[in-house]
Amino acid sequence: MSRGALRTAFPLAAVALALSGCSFAPKYQRPVAPVPDQYPAYSGLPSGHSTAGVKASNVQLAADLGWQEFFRDPELKKLIGIALANNRDMRVAVDRVEVARAQYGITQSDRWPTIGLGAQGSIVGSPQSIRAPNTNSVSRVYQAGIGMTAFELDFFGRLKNLSEAAYEQYLATDQARRSVHINLVSQVAEAYFRLRAAQEQYKLVRKTLGSYQQSYNLVKSRYDAGVASALDLNQAESQLNSAQADLQSTMRGQEQARNALLLLLGTRAIPDLSHAAPFDRDQLVSAVPVGLPSQLLERRPDIAGAEDQLRAANANIGAARAAFFPNISITGLLGFASSQLGGLFGSQNHYWSLSPSVQIPFLSGSVINNLALAKANKKIAVAQYEKSVQTAFREVADALAGEATYSRQLDALRALQKTSFATLDLARLRYNTGVDSFLQVQTAEVNLYTVQNNLLQVGLNSLLNRVDLYAALGGGWLKDTTAAAANTAGGRAIAADAAKQNTAGSKHD
Numbered sequence: 001m002s003r004g005a006l007r008t009a010f011p012l013a014a015v016a017l018a019l020s021g022c023s024f025a026p027k028y029q030r031p032v033a034p035v036p037d038q039y040p041a042y043s044g045l046p047s048g049h050s051t052a053g054v055k056a057s058n059v060q061l062a063a064d065l066g067w068q069e070f071f072r073d074p075e076l077k078k079l080i081g082i083a084l085a086n087n088r089d090m091r092v093a094v095d096r097v098e099v100a101r102a103q104y105g106i107t108q109s110d111r112w113p114t115i116g117l118g119a120q121g122s123i124v125g126s127p128q129s130i131r132a133p134n135t136n137s138v139s140r141v142y143q144a145g146i147g148m149t150a151f152e153l154d155f156f157g158r159l160k161n162l163s164e165a166a167y168e169q170y171l172a173t174d175q176a177r178r179s180v181h182i183n184l185v186s187q188v189a190e191a192y193f194r195l196r197a198a199q200e201q202y203k204l205v206r207k208t209l210g211s212y213q214q215s216y217n218l219v220k221s222r223y224d225a226g227v228a229s230a231l232d233l234n235q236a237e238s239q240l241n242s243a244q245a246d247l248q249s250t251m252r253g254q255e256q257a258r259n260a261l262l263l264l265l266g267t268r269a270i271p272d273l274s275h276a277a278p279f280d281r282d283q284l285v286s287a288v289p290v291g292l293p294s295q296l297l298e299r300r301p302d303i304a305g306a307e308d309q310l311r312a313a314n315a316n317i318g319a320a321r322a323a324f325f326p327n328i329s330i331t332g333l334l335g336f337a338s339s340q341l342g343g344l345f346g347s348q349n350h351y352w353s354l355s356p357s358v359q360i361p362f363l364s365g366s367v368i369n370n371l372a373l374a375k376a377n378k379k380i381a382v383a384q385y386e387k388s389v390q391t392a393f394r395e396v397a398d399a400l401a402g403e404a405t406y407s408r409q410l411d412a413l414r415a416l417q418k419t420s421f422a423t424l425d426l427a428r429l430r431y432n433t434g435v436d437s438f439l440q441v442q443t444a445e446v447n448l449y450t451v452q453n454n455l456l457q458v459g460l461n462s463l464l465n466r467v468d469l470y471a472a473l474g475g476g477w478l479k480d481t482t483a484a485a486a487n488t489a490g491g492r493a494i495a496a497d498a499a500k501q502n503t504a505g506s507k508h509d
Contacts, residue, residue, distance in 0.1 A: 025318025145335010
């Protein structure tokens with residue numbers, strides 16, 4: 001390039017570099033969380049609710065508690081690993097991160113000139129009436145060299161803000177992937193526990209059916225002996241038929257629970273669960289580290305993602321404001337030009353061109369409306385962020401209410417089950433001695449069956465509630481508690497770097 005071209009290009013480039021840090025985006029401030037500073041106080045919560053049951057002494061928050069430590073059933077751990085590797089929703093979430101990353105790369109590349117090799121030629125035939133004297137009727141021009149497409153000098157930060165918005169969208173998409181990860185872990189646990197509860201209910205119905213059969217046989221023998229009435233026999237038979245109907249219902253429930261788990265796993269079959277741990281609350285840690293509501297802002301990926309969306313909306317306002325100012329771009333070519341193709345690359349055919357252009361918006365309704373649109377989108381993003389915080393607070397508070405009441409409810413149901421057994425024994429004794437009719441036995445058996453069913457359902461709900469609390473606090477993302485320090489140290493930059501490194505590996509976590 002000649003000295004004249006250099007004298008023209010370098011000042012423009014220097015000005016572009018000097019102003020590249022300019023931005024009209026509003027200064028970002030995180031909205032005040034519209035929730036109380038403390039969770040509701042519930043009597044009955046375990047005294048060591050912050051870190052009880054956690055092996056790692058440095059764990060302070062549920063988000064730092066790996067699901068390998070939270071879930072103690074080895075069969076459930078294996079199922080979670082299978083789901084994370086094969087679930088289709090998880091794969092879609094990972095691929096969406098790749099899409100967002102590529103989109104960010106495209107937007108970022110717009111901030112730099114595009115340079116490439118190119119060649120072109122033109123052949124023009126002109127009538128004598130418009131061509132210069134003593135010139136040929138056909139003119140030829142051939143050019144080849146290194147060209148630069150129209151490169152916008154980002155004086156007012158339009159491209160910078162668009163790139164920042166794309167970057168925040170990328171981070172928000174990665175946070176959405178983490179949310180899918182956490183939800184998948186909790187959904188697999190829920191489906192597994194529902195399957196185990198359905199299996200336990202099937203055992204209960206089979207046992208109850210055997211008890212009802214014995215009662216029917218007893219009444220039938222007494223009826224045949226002329227001791228029991230036909231009413232007693234009909235009551236015993238109807239009770240037996242009811243239990244047989246319940247048996248079919250529990251069998252259907254088992255298959256539906258199995259199908260739900262199979263869908264989450266994303267595989268063709270469910271592994272053998274014969275070595276599963278006993279179905280009780282010992283399958284989970286005894287207490288979940290809760291922390292404060294303010295810590296949800298950093299630990300829950302859906303809240304972090306909503307804030308990333310808010311940052312993106314904030315950057316889009318800067319880009320919309322910059323559109324009110326002149327748009328300056330440069331197109332250039334450095335190479336060779338000749339009227340003869342054969343001598344195009346001769347030493348005398350050096351050629352360069354530099355074409356700056358300026359576009360100044362004037363009475364542009366689209367520019368004005370784009371700014372209004374960006375401001376409206378930011379208001380929406382603020383409301384969505386605040387709603388995410390409120391929803392998270394409500395989910396944690398609900399789960400804490402469950403933690404405070406399920407244990408005492410289970411204790412009361414166990415005591416009721418004990419008295420129901422004693423009542424049934426007394427009713428059978430009184431029936432065998434002829435004091436009462438079979439109706440008393442039937443009532444006692446139905447009451448016992450209802451209590452046992454209720455105990456099983458409440459036990460399942462207590463397990464699911466603790467899983468919900470763990471997920472609501474942002475837990476379920478880490479596999480091991482030992483990874484907590486690496487996950488929480490640093491800030492958004494380290495989180496973004498970790499996201500870039502872990503995106504591909506998430507398929508096999």
